[in-house]
Amino acid sequence: MNLTVNGKPATIDNQETLDITTLLTVLKVETPEYVTVELNGEILDRENFDATSVKNGDSIEFLYFMGGGN
Amino acid sequence: MSSSTRKFRFDTLLIHGGTEAGPAGATTVPIVQSSSFSHATAEELEDIFRGRRMGQVYTRINNPTTESLERRLTLLEGGIATIATASGMAAITTAVLTIARSGDEILSSSSVFGGTFSLFRDTLANYGIAARFVDPTDLAAVRGGVTDKTRLIFVETIGNPKMDVPDIGEIAAIARQAGVPLLVDATVTTPCLARGKELGADIVLHSTSKFINGTGSAIGGAIIDLGSFNWDSAKFPHFQPFVTKYRNFAFSARARKLIHKDFGACAAPMNSFLLTEGVETLALRMERHCDNALQLARFLAVHPKVQWVNYPGLPDSPYHGVASRQFGGRFGGILTFGLADKPASFRVINALTLAKNLANIGDAKTLVIHPASTICADYGPEEKGLMGVTEEMVRVSVGIEAIDDIIEDFAEALEQA
Known part of the structure; x- marks a missing residue:
């Protein structure tokens, strides 16, 4: 499936859908315990990571609160 | 990994x-x-x-x-x-x-x-x-x-x-x-x-x-x-x-x-x-701090020159029950005790040789201080009352040295009380 990750195109081979927890592993997202995930413009609650899936065409943003800006 | x-x-x-x-x-x-x-x-x-x-x-x-x-x-x-x-x-x-x-x-x-x-x-x-x-x-x-x-x-x-x-x-x-x-x-x-x-x-x-x-x-x-x-x-x-x-x-x-x-x-x-x-060594140290504090509290509690001891590990502490339940049967490394008056507290602090007189807690070393004249010196009687600070009080942060050395240090110093 083809996704847009942090504004850039990303392809995940041989997968039509993935839950968010697995997606964090597949995309090797750094320090996943601190990341906030926005799916198609909507911020997800962490407790819904397992139950929420991405599919072809979805847009994902990863957000960290650890950095310097606002 | x-x-x-x-x-x-x-x-x-x-x-x-x-x-x-x-x-x-x-x-x-x-x-x-x-x-x-x-x-x-x-x-x-x-x-x-x-x-x-x-x-x-x-x-x-x-x-x-x-x-x-x-x-x-x-x-x-x-x-x-x-x-x-x-x-x-x-x-x-x-x-x-x-x-x-x-x-x-x-x-x-x-x-x-x-x-x-x-x-x-x-x-x-x-x-x-x-x-x-x-x-x-x-x-x-x-x-x-x-x-x-x-x-x-x-x-x-x-x-x-x-x-x-x-x-x-x-x-x-x-x-x-x-x-x-x-x-x-x-x-x-x-x-x-x-x-x-x-x-x-x-x-x-x-x-x-x-x-x-x-x-x-x-x-x-x-x-x-x-x-x-x-x-x-x-x-x-x-x-x-x-x-x-x-x-x-x-x-x-x-x-x-x-x-x-x-x-x-x-x-x-x-x-x-x-x-x-x-x-890395916190668990071992806390175990020893708590054990030593309890033993020192028991020693002080029966010493004739000590007016009172405040340590939640002592059964007569009003906080013993809640502390037992909240802290898994351990009570921390800090206690306070009272002597006859402020001069007696100063004499005992001055006579201690192992315990250091300084403004800190939680060190491996045993530390003492007279709170009313130091860390709480800026407060009047009302605030000191709220904070439970009295003129005859000595605070001890009990270290992890051999407990017999700690008790001997206090036993000798208390002769000056």
Whole structure:
């Protein structure tokens, strides 16, 4: 499936859908315990990571609160 | 291979929690003594500033050595994120200013550490944040102290130096009912005696300079966000942008991106290293601190020149029951005792040879101080009464030396009482 990750195109081979927890592993997202995930413009609650899936065409943003800006 | 896993037991997390393998197989956390961090491209640094990726920027904001300590403390308390600060007072200031704004009130235990009392009563009052102080062991007083302006409740796990022990679960219930977070300063108990998450706190604070460091070699503080409080509330409109963007991390995001960043009370990498080294032996040290304190308390309790001993580990302490339940049958490393009067207290302190007379607690070494003339000297009789400080009181932070040497030191010194 083809996704847009942090504004850039990303392809995940041989997968039509993935839950968010697995997606964090597949995309090797750094320090996943601190990341906030926005799916198609909507911020997800962490407790819904397992139950929420991405599919072809979805847009994902990863957000960290650890950095310097606002 | 990463050791960042939650499956380890507590004593293993003390040693391995949150750490990554160091360079060249180093087994201690590397000291990254760098003020700032370069990046290959402008786009990369932009992404870090926008929060799109993790990365180091500037040690006032974050630092690899400090982040290692933060990860470990998060695991130990059962939290979701930690901010390490320059001192325990910096941790309290940062946490409170993240939550309360001008016009708000904070409801605090009246038996908090003198520095905290001063911050709440005097300094924050200058910026429009008013403190109400109540006896934290009087639940009706705590309940009655909540107003529609209250934005947080603050207690210590064991009041220093009053040695009172509030029922934190009951106060957590009052905080929940009031719709405000409970901040718990757990400096004297550490996560070894009680993890913040199990206590019912929403935010745990530490002066890591004390037992966590354990050797009196570094000053530090920590704010651990347990992720339990719902900031999506009309009481906290200033959290809305952070709730929208960071959800469960709203407190940590607001603290880190505003107050911690702007006030700049950041942890020094060298101190973060020393504090991380201290964490590794915390369980063993706390066990010995607690054992030694109990034995010294029992010795003092029957000494003819000692008027009274205040230690929650003694069965006649009014706080023995709640402390037993909250702290797993251990009672910490600090006690106070009273002599005939202030001159007698001074004579005993002056006659001690092993115990050091200084303003600190939580060191491996046994420490004593006369609170009324030192750490609480700026307060009048009324405030001293609230803080449980009397003229004949000596505070002891019982170290981890051989208990027979500690008791001999006090036995000889008490001959001068």
